[in-house]
Amino acid sequence: MPLVFQSERFFREAWPQISQSVESGTDAASDVQWIAGATGLETGARVLDAPCGFGRHSVEFARRDCETTGVDFSETELGRARRAAGEAGVSLALVCQDIRDMEFSSEFDLAVNLFSSIGYFSEDEDRLVLDRFWRALRPGGAFVVDTRNRDQCVRSLPPEERMRRGNSTIRVENEFDPTTSRWRARWWRLKRASAKSEDASQELIGESEIRLYSAHELLHMLRPERWRKVELFGGLDGTPFSLDTHRLVVVARK
Numbered sequence: 001m002p003l004v005f006q007s008e009r010f011f012r013e014a015w016p017q018i019s020q021s022v023e024s025g026t027d028a029a030s031d032v033q034w035i036a037g038a039t040g041l042e043t044g045a046r047v048l049d050a051p052c053g054f055g056r057h058s059v060e061f062a063r064r065d066c067e068t069t070g071v072d073f074s075e076t077e078l079g080r081a082r083r084a085a086g087e088a089g090v091s092l093a094l095v096c097q098d099i100r101d102m103e104f105s106s107e108f109d110l111a112v113n114l115f116s117s118i119g120y121f122s123e124d125e126d127r128l129v130l131d132r133f134w135r136a137l138r139p140g141g142a143f144v145v146d147t148r149n150r151d152q153c154v155r156s157l158p159p160e161e162r163m164r165r166g167n168s169t170i171r172v173e174n175e176f177d178p179t180t181s182r183w184r185a186r187w188w189r190l191k192r193a194s195a196k197s198e199d200a201s202q203e204l205i206g207e208s209e210i211r212l213y214s215a216h217e218l219l220h221m222l223r224p225e226r227w228r229k230v231e232l233f234g235g236l237d238g239t240p241f242s243l244d245t246h247r248l249v250v251v252a253r254k
């Protein structure tokens with residue numbers, strides 16, 4: 001398979017326009033609380049959040065006095081993360097880098113890859129990214145991946161999803177390609193309800209394409225033999241994993 005990154009344009013151009021409408025800071029605080037408990041995170045721990053987006057989880061880790069490094073390739077999102085850290089009175093190390101190029105080595109106690117941030121590349125490159133996380137951790141360190149549950153999507157991916165935050169509504173048209181397990185989404189911004197025609201009422205923001213992995217595929221890619229312990233959950237709240245959970249969360253201990 002050629003080395004493709006189908007969603008690069010989406011993440012560089014479209015995502016920064018909507019990320020703060022789609023991703024919630026409140027969820028980030030509870031996500032981090034659960035991750036801290038599930039991994040036994042200690043004060044002063046070194047945490048890698050990649051990709052970190054606008055830093056919603058990084059800031060929460062830093063609030064817990066963790067030495068936190070956020071990696072993302074979007075200067076726009078990193079700028080927001082820098083501002084959020086300043087407002088929270090915490091410090092973050094922010095690195096503008098493609099996650100495929102991360103070269104950390106045994107430096108972190110915890111590494112996280114959150115909110116469907118795997119599956120952007122070819123399968124070989126996704127595996128390489130997971131290797132990068134393994135390498136970044138010290139022995140005994142923990143890795144948390146949180147992504148969409150492919151098997152739940154196969155059975156019941158809604159053709160359309162809507163997210164309403166403040167004054168804006170984002171409409172997502174979903175399509176699951178069973179021949180590649182790639183989820184294609186067209187992201188629309190709905191304009192004010194007063195707009196008359198269907199065309200006039202929405203604006204296409206961008207299109208994304210993400211490989212969704214089943215639990216067994218993701219576990220296989222992680223190479224379970226090199227982790228001391230690997231657990232599955234159905235969300236960043238400890239829900240047991242099943243075919244019906246929207247999320248697939250892996251907690252692995254090196």
Ligand SMILES: C[S@@+](CC[C@H](N)C(=O)[O-])C[C@H]1O[C@@H](n2cnc3c(N)ncnc32)[C@H](O)[C@@H]1O
Nearest residue numbers: 011023051052053072073074097098099114115
């Ligand atoms: C869905 S967001 C999730 C961000 C963050 N984990 C969160 O939960 O808020 C995905 C992020 O991946 C970043 N991204 C996409 N491709 C990347 C790449 N190749 N290298 C680094 N960052 C990338 C985007 O800029 C975006 O901030």
